[in-house]
Amino acid sequence: MKKIMLVAGREFMATVSTKAFIFGVLFTPLLLLAMAVLLPKLMDTAPPKLKGEIAVIDPTGRVGVALGAQFSPEALAARREAARRKVAEVTKDLAPAGKAVADQAAESALGGTPELSVVVLAPGADLKAAKAPLMVDAEAGPGRLAVAVVHPDAVQRPDPSAPFGTYDLYVRGKLDDRVQDEIRRGLREAIIEARVEQSGLQRSEVEGLMTVRAPDSRTVTKKGESRTNEVANVLVPGGFMILLLLSVMTGGQYLLMSTIEEKSNRVMEVLVAAVSPFELMTGKILGQMAVGLLVLFIYAVLGISALAVFAALGALDPWLIVFLLVFYLLAYLTIGALMAAIGSAVNDVREAQSFMMPVMLVTMLPWLLWVPILRDPNGALATTLSFIPPVGNFVMLLRLSSTAAPPMWQTVLSIAVSALGVWAALWFAAKVFRVGILVSGKPPTFATLLRWARMG
Amino acid sequence: MPDAVVLRSLTKTFGEKVAVRDLDLVVPQGALYGFIGPNGAGKTTSIRMMLSILYPDRGEVEILGRRSAQEAKDRIGYLPEERGLYRRMKVRDLLEYMAALKGCQEAGLRRRVDEWLERVGLGGSAGKRCEELSKGMQQKVQVLAAMIHQPELLVLDEPFSGLDPVNQRLLRELVLEQHRRGATVLFSTHAMSHAEQLCDRIVMVHRGQKVLDDTLQGIRTRFDPHSLWFEPRRPEDDPAALASLDWVRSVRRDGPVWEVVPREDIDLSAAFGLLAAAMPPARIELRRPTLEDVFIEIVAGTGADEGEQSQLRAAMRGGAGDMEAGS
Known part of the structure; x- marks a missing residue:
């Protein structure tokens, strides 16, 4: 166990201390934020x-x-005043920070006289x-x-x-x-x-x-009535799914790269003389799991602060954070195990590409299914997909964060099926990893991996 | 005291190819063993099985009294043939990490790391990234990584390849120092000269099978060619004429020198005098068998033809650097 933690610690530090990580993970959100604030300004500087x-x-x-x-100047002034009142109407629910942003946007949109x-x-x-x-x-x-x-x-x-x-x-x-x-x-x-x-x-x-004024729309659930927030109803589940996807893929990608690097650097045999292949793999998976969690934490904090600014924190059920963590662990362990297996089997990044197809498909599906699932969160499509790991993890999180939460038994069953999936993926990965790390030469195929998994 | 390494009837096949066949080996504690044979003889596969990196199809392994190297990993130091470093890691961090993986986390570790780096001439590189080092420097770091935790058993797979003569000598000193400390050392090489300079016992493998397992002294006695090297002092003398002497069995030219083989019943020390009396010598020397000769003789016994023998001879001489290492 001590060795596993040593491997995990090195893996984590080696990843998060790279410039690529710091730039990619920490600066990207800042860059996005800067763009969201600056771009409209640049575009409207000269109306x-x-x-x-x-x-x-x-x-x-x-x-x-x-x-x-x-x-006439009087008519123009009157129109601008009306527009300003309309903006104020829309932004009256916002926290002061959000209101300031909205007012500024409205002001620049009106342009000069x-x-x-x-x-x-x-x-x-x-x-x-x-x-x-x-x-x-x-x-x-x-x-x-x-x-x-x-x-x-x-x-x-x-x-x-x-x-x-x-x-x-x-x-x-x-x-x-x-x-x-x-x-x-x-x-x-x-x-x-x-x-x-x-x-x-x-x-x-x-x-x-x-004129018919906009209605006051309320969503009626067993828990009571709440104001319908169309935007939040789509964006919050989507945000959760993207958060999950982003952190799982960050950890998974780094795991793939570091395994390939250890193999092509020929440092692998030195390592397996000191730790067993299973300890090495477990340590690496845990280390990158921590990297993914760090990413998850950073982006979740950003997301929650954004919600706080727009006074939409009410749309957030604290249980969702718990589910986010649970599904992160399940999805990451499944995909991470597969990444470790692929990384151990191939000789370079190019060879890994052919194996990445199915993994990429898994990560594409939630994007494609985001809207259909939210339209009918308890429909046949959503329900069926919930029980297919690792896609089920993303689907289930979407459903849980939607307005029509799935029945409890489905949540429990989905988690149970995913846990089985994790076990299967880890078993497969351990078998492939043990053989793969020492094999070099001919690029492996799926059949090779399956043969390795059946060995011993 | 249990033996450091015991292998019994170890066999491993890769598809059709038998990499190692029925290998038996006992390395007593404190021994310094050379594991020699040409490339592809099965040395690396044997070592990998010894260390539980590969699993044998058949046979048993006992390492430091345990049933598997898995149970004794922390007491073993291993320098694989295919060796590498984390390119982005700093040299000192890497050595400390490797030592920690081997269960060595005592307080004095950092000092030892720095001392050892100093000794191999890398004192100024402790804070550098591994990728900034030259290939030879990296290899020294790899050697240190195998020894830093002061193992009881040190297994080195082709440790000399890729090093210049100066660093080969440095490595020899490091190995001998570990041996003096009490560590059992087993190293493989395809260049016989290294084994001759270091080992007290030699194991030879050829085509996956053990063909020789003896002390260097034992091998020299057993494979004594019973002949002398001779060089005439006067250029006009022709040593070929020596063949007509009644105590000489045969005379053969080998480059600038001649090999004179006396009859079986003639003592070699007596032959010295007889030869000097027959023709004024510039040099007379007792011919000692080299491991290369021994190996070729054994392989010839297994039915290898002339072409294969000369190929093997070339393979076992290794690079020019390897040959000069002993000078």
């Missing part, structure tokens, strides 16, 4: 300046005026002459940005059953799409405004009739 002139040829005599009102002037041309104005100022570079600075030609039937229909007319829009080349959107929005609003007025109705009245 397009809405500055210039829009020419309108308006036979109706109403749209041009309404458009002018749309782009536009300075648009509207020039209404006579109904019979020459379109060609009106379009001429558009033929300059976008860089040429303010000037005419667009020409809108409103159809005569855009506000008033000759026949009530016929559809309303629309408008033609001519814009300057390379005009920012956000500016175009703003112009279209203004025109749409102006036309609606004119139509409503023409019909003798009140705009606010019509809007009131057309």
Whole structure:
């Protein structure tokens, strides 16, 4: 046992003290965080300046005026205030830190104050002459940005059953799409405004009739009612699964690499003269298990702090942390044992690739099945997969963290089946490892591994 | 006191090939054994079975009084033929780790590690990573790793290969020091000169079978060629003429010297005088058998043809560096 711990200790230290590990595991989350904060900032540092002139040829005599009102400084200020109120509404449940982030995002999304002037041309104005100022570079600075030609039937229909007319829009080349959107929005609003007025109705009245406020949705379970959080319902289980996958694969990959390294470095025979192959393998598996746990811990802390920032800690059942650990041990031991067996059998990383296919498949499946399983956590697909190790570990964790938890007996059975899987994988790995570490030369096949497993 | 190593009828096959066949071997405690034979003779397989790294198809192993090397691992030091180091590990850490794996964690370990590194000229490299060392330096670290826990039995598989003459001598001193401390030493080599310089007993294997197991002295007596090396003082003298003398059985030229074989009933010390009287000598020397000669003679007895014999001879001489090591 002492030797196993010595091997495990060296394995752990040799892995976590490498630059690759420190960078890969510790800096990646920091990098992701930095990107999440910095990228939107970089993208929004220079929102397009809405500055210039829009020419309108308006036979109706109403749209041009309404458009002018749309782009008046007072109207713009009012719209920004409304947008800010809406953001505040959405972020009112957030913790202060989260609110600050959301407010900042909203502020930068609104951009700077536009300075648009509207020039209404006579109904019979020459379109060609009106379009001429558009033929300059976008860089040429303010000037005419667009020409809108409103159809005569855009506000008033000759026949009530016929559809309303629309408008033609001519814009300057390379005009920012956000500016175009703003112009279209203004025109749409102006036309609606004119139509409503023409019909003798009140705009606010019509809007009131057309609006249904978002419902207060609650999820009803045996434990009681809780506010439905659609995003958390998908993201929390997904987060748990990714956490599990990430830590299992980190430990597994390092185990594979270090075993191949020991074999190709020819340090293996020195080691097995000091410890038995089983002690060596066990030590290595335990050492990398600790590496995986470290990764799990780091990312779990990050994830929980993120939940705390967005005041969504309530979506987290403490039992899930326990299950996460249990399924980590089960999944890691199964995959880690297979990795140790593969690493001991091959001569280099290239040869390992052909054996990695099935292992990669196991790790791909949860990604593919994430959404289908969450849609029907107790369906036939989810239930069947729960009892196939090591995929079952990922599936079961997804189900446990979903809104419809599986029956207790399924959880227990899944863990029991996985434990059997661990035993089988370790048995197989111990047999293959003992032979594999001393064999070199011809690349082994699956048949070779099975023959080794049956030996002695 | 039990024998350090006892092998009884050890047999191992790999597929069709019989690597070791019915090997019996007893190495008493405190002995210094040479395990010799050409490449592919079965030396490494025998050693691996001895240390329970491989399991024999048939036969028994007893190591330091135990039924298996598994039970005596901490008391054995082993330098495998295929040896390596953790490339990223620091030299001192590696030696301490290896010693700890062998159950040696006493307080003075670090001091011993540093002292030993100093002795083999690696004092300044204790804090370096193994990958920064040259191949020869790495091999010295590997040798130290096999000895650092002061084992009762030291098994070295081809310890001299890859070392320059200076380091071969250093290694010989280290081995002899372990032997003087009381350790039983067994080392394999395909270069006979190393065995001749070090061992008090020789085990020879050929094609998986033991063909010789005797003390160096015993071998010399048993395989005494009963002949003299002769070189004439005057260039005009032709030693071929000596063949006509009645006490001479045969004369054969071997490069610059001649081998003169007296009749069986002529004592070699008497032959010295007779030869000197017959032709003025520049040099007369008693021809002693080399392990190489002995080996070839044994192999010839098993029916090997001329071509195979010369191949073996070349194999057992090893590299040029190996030959010069004794100088």
